Amino acid sequence: MTQSAFDLDGYLKERRSLVELALKAAVPKLPNARLKKAMEYSLLAGGKRLRPILVMAAAEACGTKGDKVLEAACAFEALHTYSLIHDDLPAMDDDDFRRGRPTCHKAFDEATAILAGDALLTLAFELMAESARVKGISAAAALEASRLLAVAAGGEGMVGGQMADIEAEGRKVGVAALKGIHAGKTGALLTASLEVGAVLAGAPSARRRALVEAGRHLGLAFQVADDILNVEGDPQKLGKSVGSDAEAHKATYPALLGLQKAKKVAHNELDAALKALAPFKTAGEPLRALARYVVDRDC
């Protein structure tokens, strides 16, 4: 199958509706109506659903049907959503808008937003535990997947990167330090989405390693592309204002390297990711198309 023959738009559309349905079913019947409403407000607010789609595409690349890992896919989206809710809080990035509408703490209040985030983070691990209910996925694989998610999301990964990002605000940060921040803040979870797909598919270790390698490059490419969109993206399509990084004097690739060189970094990382994905042949085509989309997207 050639690059142009793969219908990425159709694939994304089909996967997104699968994820939307699963996410709707994922929030359990809660005794507290306000908490459930706030969780759903943020979880069902649209978005690219990139992480869950990557989990499924990685499992497919390893020969397992994507819908067999749907619980784990939703776990990644629940976790990603919690991170957005907490990042938007007044004590953190203090953002009023997200995906074109008020952030969770604006639509509800701070206490509710903190708790909705906490509950979504916890839900992610409930969903991971449930991924072993599917025939052919062992408890050992689900437990390892849960461990990978925890390591990627916690102090060694995403939360650590967020803390480093806050500390870097207003300070002079070099490219190496910036790369470290990105590796934690966004790279760890993107890499884990590919590795978890491989683990749940029971992939041999060489395949798992290849996906981790691809994930590392893809994670960096994703963040550089994000930084670039914050400079020259369309606020309408993004659902948020642009130029906020420059205003806050945030360390970003465009700020450090200039726009053109930042674009080159994104494409170099994409090439490295595609190279790591080459051995997956036809089964890896959705994943390779997703990698290209990560860099070339407009939102």
Add this chain to the structure above:
Amino acid sequence: MTQSAFDLDGYLKERRSLVELALKAAVPKLPNARLKKAMEYSLLAGGKRLRPILVMAAAEACGTKGDKVLEAACAFEALHTYSLIHDDLPAMDDDDFRRGRPTCHKAFDEATAILAGDALLTLAFELMAESARVKGISAAAALEASRLLAVAAGGEGMVGGQMADIEAEGRKVGVAALKGIHAGKTGALLTASLEVGAVLAGAPSARRRALVEAGRHLGLAFQVADDILNVEGDPQKLGKSVGSDAEAHKATYPALLGLQKAKKVAHNELDAALKALAPFKTAGEPLRALARYVVDRDC
């Protein structure tokens, strides 16, 4: 062994030092020093270590050595600590002191406290995943334990109870509603600590059910005792001020029933817990002593 023959003080001392050592080892080497410092500030601030000791005592009651479930025990303490950090935040209970020293957001700042809480919550599930590394604990048991922790801690349990508690502030709340709030806010995690001990010990389902039954009564007894301590406890021993519930017009058992009737409820719940624990015979003695301690403690 009679009630008086069991040396609870010695047992608590030995278990606490076991837990302290394990908690010190549990926070991983983090790339971010500030985050690690904030996590350790709250996690290693002393405290009763009741939940981890309950996990171990429940495993012992089911015939497994307590130190075999030390990872899961630490997971409960990490999770409990995160809940304290987030509860103390200005947007939540806005408390300046905890365990006799400044709360996490006072010692650091709000953003750091939110992230330290997030990282500890995530660490809890990393530790749960690692509990299967011990010989004799299967991946299936560890996965089920992780699921139980998630359900108890999330929107169906602790976080749901916290949300309901916030909503109840300043409103008229009856005993039934209060019981529901408590069941989520503190009961779910205490119950899960006993059930997880049973699951990791591979206990038969009758034993597991008995521990869940005991946990439900113990959880309620714990919260009523906590409410009573907020009325007549010693601020020095508690490491926090008393009378804050009444000041905030919080719905509590003493407020609704009066102090004497609240004490009667605590002891009735204790009796019900002891009854559920009776079949465990000698192996259940530490757990029964812990149940008495939960109601009769002075901090």
